Every structure is written in structure tokens, then in C-alpha cells.
Amino acid sequence: MHDPHSERMSGSETRAAGGLALVFAFRMLGMFMVLPVLATYGMDLAGATPALIGLAIGAYGLTQAFLQIPFGVISDRIGRRPVIYLGLVIFALGSVLAAQADSIWGVIAGRILQGAGAISAAVMALLSDLTREQHRTKAMAMIGMSIGLSFAVAMVVGPLVTRAFGLSGLFLATAAMAVVGIAIIAFVVPPSHGALQHRESGVAKQALMPTLRHPDLLRLDVGIFVLHAILMASFIALPLAFVERGGLPKEEHWWVYLIALLISFFAMIPFIIYGEKKRKMKRVLLGAVSVLMLTELFFWLSADNLHELVIGTVIFFTAFNLLEASLPSLVSKVSPAGGKGTAMGVYSTSQFLGAALGGILGGWLFQHGGLSTVFLGCAALCALWWGVALSMREPPYVTSLRMPLSAEAVREAGLTERLMAVPGVTDAVVVADEAAIYIKLDTQILDRTTLERLVNPASSACEA
Template sequence: MHQSDRMSSSEQRAASSLAAVFAFRMLGLFMVLPVLATYGGSLAGATPLLIGVAIGAYGLTQAFLQIPFGMLSDRIGRKPVIVGGLILFALGGLLAAQADSMQGIILGRIVQGAGAIAAAVMAMVADLTREQHRTKAMAMIGMSIGVSFALAMVAGPLIAARTGLEGVFYATVILALIGIVLVIWVVPPVARAERHRDAGVIAASFWPSLRNPELLRLNYGIAMLHAILMASFVAIPLALQENAGLPRDDHWWVYFCALLVSFFAMVPFIIFAERKRQVKAVVLGAITLLVLVQPLLWLSANSLPWLVTAIVLFFIGFNLLEATLPSLLSKIAPAGGKGTAMGIYSTSQFLGAALGGVLGGAVFGAYGLGGVFACCAALGLSWLLIGVKMRQPAYVSSFRLPLPHELVRDEALLRRILAVPGVTEAVIVAEEAAAYIKVDTQVLDRQGLEHAVAAACNPDPVSPASITPHTGD
């Protein structure tokens, strides 16, 4: 393998350290989910509604600040924004750890959510990696999120069993401080922050993304998925403790088993979705599973074996959708608009989390466990009715191709690129001196694409390694 085909040591360090920073923050946010309903009930002012608000409160500030913070990082640099966000996250954890009322917990969660560093981290990954390795680096971030969620479901109950709810929040502070150390001393410096349309939000792409009906369906879907998750964590821990009789200190093994089984169960479906090009069928099937498992969660609440089975099925559906939807977005998003589409998608996710916490708490207070599961079923059904109308996506990969400045306004080059078999979409962005291209890798004439670009760049042809398509999935 040629040296350029491997990530450099600097790229590996950047990708792994930023993935760890992202994972530590998400671990801190998620650790609270399985314990807040069972440990927070003894706090002053605790009601089902306020417990639900506390569970989802981080989503509100996260939703409104992540895109502005990403744009701010374009102006003042990535590291100051990321470090500032982690400081806010640590302060929120301290507030929540020292709170003696549910209102204090809510305030802490709101401040934690204000440390919205996701967009800045993604942009920094793009700054520190070459085009041909960027997808691998982004995949490391995606994997770190999945791992952090799984660890949080187990670590939260284990920590709370020994140190109480405040110990969980102190753990989030420690994780934030470790993240700050990594950003300052381990993550390589960025020579010059640039805007990357596949990793950051571009104002000119914002309204086209909002008007795209396929992206709107996806944004609604991710909002409903996280609304269902947050509402469920108002009810599931209480069902395990009060109905099935499992002490709250032992909840960790339920989540461990559920996540372990769900991981292995979802892999064949992901492979089937991509290889057989059946992502729409897999997504609709997973949504249907989420809808159908809600009555099972309610009916099995008094039987621990059946309740654990229902929780396993819930996580199979949830994790399958969580893994598949970003891949679907990368297929749907227009060339040069993936970063903006992802920013809106993430904002929708966090708004859904905030909505789900409030809904779950309010419905539990009024109608109990059955009401929460019925509400989740209704949310899932609304998504299914909207999702069934989505188009079968084109199975394409996307990449960014730097161009010499003298070619950025060459309309003939754009026509030659679009004429290559397998190229489905292309756009040249003059201010970035780059082309964003989407291709069907199964029919792409790679040699033809190389020749099209090399002919325009002659006598200094582009290296084939720099234009080898790589997926954004």
C-alpha cells in the first residue's frame, strides 16, 4: 500500500483523540438516562414532569447552539470553541452534582447542553485529515458515539449504586476535564480553519436543505427516534424497579444484555440494507418494530423476563435506526450540502430529545406507564406514516476534490465530470477551489474520472489517490 493510502500519524492522532473527546462528552450526557427516574424521585420538587424535563433538557440548548458554535469556530478557531464547550459541560455537571432539588438538576442539564461542540469537532476533523481519509476519521467519531451510549447505559447504574446521582454528575465533570486535556495537549493544532461543505454548515445551503422533502422526512424521523428514547427512559427504569421488582442497583445488567444482543442482531440488517440496496425496507421495518414493542413493554411490565425481552427488542430497533439514518442522510444530501444537512439533522435530533423528555414526564404523571408507551407508539406510528412515502435512495458515495484555482470556473470541466459514467451529481465551489462529487461506486468509471480531471489539470495531473471515491456513510 502506498504511503498516501494510509493515515499519517498526525491524522491518526487527530481522529482518535477527537473521537475520544466526542465519546467522553456523549458518555457524560447519556449516563444520566438510566438513573434519573429512579434516583431523582427523592429530590425536592421532583415530579414526573420535571424528571422528564431533566432527562431531555440538554437537548434544547444543544439544538439551538451547535450550529452557531460551529460557525463561531470558523471565525475564532476550533480549539477555543471546543474547550469552551467542554468547560460549560463541566460547569453544568458541577451544578447538577451539587443540586438538592430537581430544578437544580434541570439547570445543570441545560448548561451541559450549552456546551454544544459537535459541529466544531466535525469541522476540526475535516481540517486535520486529507480528503481520502476523512470518511475513516468520521467513521471513528460515529463508532465512538455508539460505544459511549452502550457504556453509559451500564456505567450510569453502576456509578449511581455506589455514589448516588451526584456521583454520576461528578463523573461527567471528570470526563469533561479529560476532554479538555486531550484538546489542548493531544489534538494537533489546525494551521488554518476552513469551511468544509461536507463537515460544516454553509448558510447558502441552509434553505435548500430545509425545503428538501426527503431530508425533512429524515429530520422528522430522527426527532421522533430521540423523543421515543427520552420518553422511554422516564418509564423503563421505573417499570424495572416498581413493576418487575428489580432493584435499581441491578439495572445495569439489563441494559448490558439488551445492548449486546442488539448490536449483534442489527449487523445482518445493516449489511443487507447496503449490499442488497434495501435501506428503505430496513428503516421501515425497524420503525415498525419500535411501534409494536411499545404495547409489549406495557403488557410485560410485571414480568421481569418478558420486560427484559421487550427492552432487547426496543434497543434492536433503536440501534438499527441510529446506525442507518446517518448513512441514509449522506445518500440523500445534495453534493456540497451534506454538512448543512447533517447540522439540521442533529438539531432535529436534540429538539426531539427535549420534546421526548417533556412528553414522557407529562404523560407518565397523568396516565402512568401505559400512557408513556402509548405515546411512544403514537410518535413511532406518525413517523412510519411519513416514512413510508420516502423514495428509495440512490446508492451513492460522496467526496471532495481540490482543484487548481485556474479551473474553478471551467464549465467544461464540470461537464466532463458529469459525463463520466457513475457520476450522479457534481458541483464546483469557486471560493473553496474544490468540486463536490457524488458517485455510484458500482458503475463508476474511475479511470474516466481521473482522465477528465487530469486533462483539465494537464500538465500537472491530479493523483488518482486524491480522487478515489469514499463513502460519506
């Protein structure tokens, strides 16, 4: 038995977090590996047009968006593992279908089926079941890092695998990754002892309408929608620009993405540190959106040789990675107490819808106006996002805590009002069903230990 209050993750928690992070990474790798190659290699497929290539790039987002929250709800009823196994099998079948296809419509059908394996919510819920409260933030950060890393690896590995084995080989590789994911769930991730109801990692029906009516959360949902729309649309145009404007054969694109992602990863870190330390995340967000817009205008107006295209790609990925890393943190800060899981569910749905629209819109713009029209359309989306984000309030710099309550504390009248009067506490809600209280607090004003004594001296506070 491990100490329930230990500040170190236990062996089973480490295996759970590491194993689930790998499952996420393999699945996202399979999703993203086609991104840098479909626009160039996909035109060899029967019936391929730029508009249909765009649909194939974004198609997974449609089914992913609509099935993600329902799969999470089903996992509450029948268990996490059956849903995750089912999702990975569906993803593998979609990959095999795309691998066997000799027409663009077969690839589109495969991508739609890939997206139907929407396991994100179920994986996050299983992570909550298998980790203690005080380690959940670390475990979720591991998954976040695995997603970011898988995107970077996919940008480099996708072109290399496709060069060696063709598009069908690429899709078969993604099917193999899904099988590896099933093995990890079966043999690495430890068994859970029942589903945990936890509002910070799953969608709560009671929190859905307040989330959909929250102005700043909606601004962030618009942000991730636009960001992934721009990503998908840009990857219809950028690979073709490397070939047509830069004279770079499609087999050589991997080194551009490798350079761009390595530089951009280190370039974005000072801006995140500045935004968090100086509490200026709104300024950082608006600045990054502006840079993204200027980069798209640069691609539109003047990037007509390989040197300029590479520089533009480095700047694009710096702004993109900065926004991709910042937006989930802002959702966590802005969401009301006990509403983070629901807010993240809506946010993820917006992300996948953006990916779908971006692929479809990018392909349509390219077919009707060429490369320049795609870049100009992306710049217009950035301008729209900048206008929406401008009226956002500076986010509260708060931490989310979930504290278990004794039976007496749950019944205590006025507990939330008493806590809201404490300097540093910005929001609090008691959830009697969970015998817990969710609190948002500014740790520069109030520390957890003091808060713990105020709420429930016998219990230990735990970070959500």
C-alpha cells in the same frame, strides 16, 4: 513530511481522529449516563415530579439544538480550539451545578448548562482541518463509533456509578470527563494550520435553504427527531417498569442494559448488510420503525414481569441501534453534492430537539396517565414516523467525493454538465472559493480513477 496521497493515515491524523473521538465519547458518556437512573433516583430530589424528571432528562437537548450551529459558525471565525475549550468548560460547570443540587430544579439548570457546551460542529470542523480528504470518512467513522460505544457504556456504567456514589457522584464524574476532554485537546490532538472551508463537514449558508426544502432530508430529520423523543420518553418509563412490574431493584438495572446492548449490537448487523448489499435501505428502515412500534405496544399491553421486560428491552435496542446507525448514512446518500455538512447540521439539531421534546412529553404523560400512557404515546410517535417514511424514495446508493481543482479547471465552462452526462455521476457542483468540485457517484457504475482522469488528471480524488 508524509505523502499527501498515501492510503494510510499518518501518525498525526491517527492522533487527531483518536483524540477527537475520545473527546466526543467522554462528553456523550456524561450526557447519557443519567438516562437509565434519573427516573428512579431523581424522585428523591426536593420538588421532583414525573414531569420535572422528564424535563431534566431532555433539558440538555434544548440548548444543544439552538447553540450547535452557531458554535460551529463562531469556530470558523475565532478558531476551533477556543470554542471546544469553552464548550467543555460550560459542560463541566453544568455537571458541577447538577451535582451540588438538592432539588430537581437545580438538576434541570445543570442539564440546560451542560447542553450549552455545544461543541459537536466545532469538533467535526477541527477533524476536517487535521485530516486529508481521502481519510476523512474513516476519521468521521471513528467518531461515529465512539458515540455509539459511549451510549452503550453509559447505559451500564450509569447505574453502577449512581449505586456507588449517588446522583451527585454521577454528575461529578461527568465533570471530570469534561476536564479529561480538555487535556486531550491540549496534549493529544495535534495543532492545526488554519481552518479549512469544507462543505462536507460544516454548515454552508448557501446550502441551508435547499436542505430545508429537500423532502427526503426532511423525512430523515423527522425520523431522528422521533427516534430520540422515543428514547428519552421510554427511559422515563422503562426503569420504573423494571421496579414496579419486574420487581428489579434500581441498583440491579445495569445487567439488563448490558445484556440488551450486547445482543442488539450483533442482531442489527445482518440487517444493515442486507440493506446496503441489496440496496433495500427503505425496507430496512420501515421494518425497524415497525418493530419499535410493536415493542412499545408490547410494553403497553403485556410486559408485566421481568422476563418479558428484558426481552422487550433487547428488541427495543436492536431496532433503536439499527435506526441510529442507518439514519446518518441515509442523510449522506440523500444530501446533494456539497450539502452533506449542512444536512448533518440540521439533522443533529432535529435529534437534540427530539431529545428535549421526548423527555418533556414522556414526563408529562407519566404524570397524567402512568407507565402505560408513556408506552402508548411512544407507539403513536412510531406510527407517525412510519407514515412519514412510507413516501420516501429509495435512497441513491452513492458515495460523496471532493476533488481539488486546478485554476484552469475551476474556470472551465461546462465542467459540471460534462460530468453529469457521465453514467454513474448523479450530482456535481463546483465551489470556486475552495477550488474544488463535490460529486456524488455510484461506485458500482463508475470508479474514482476514471472520474479523476475526467475531472483533473493532475489531482487525486478524495473521499469526503
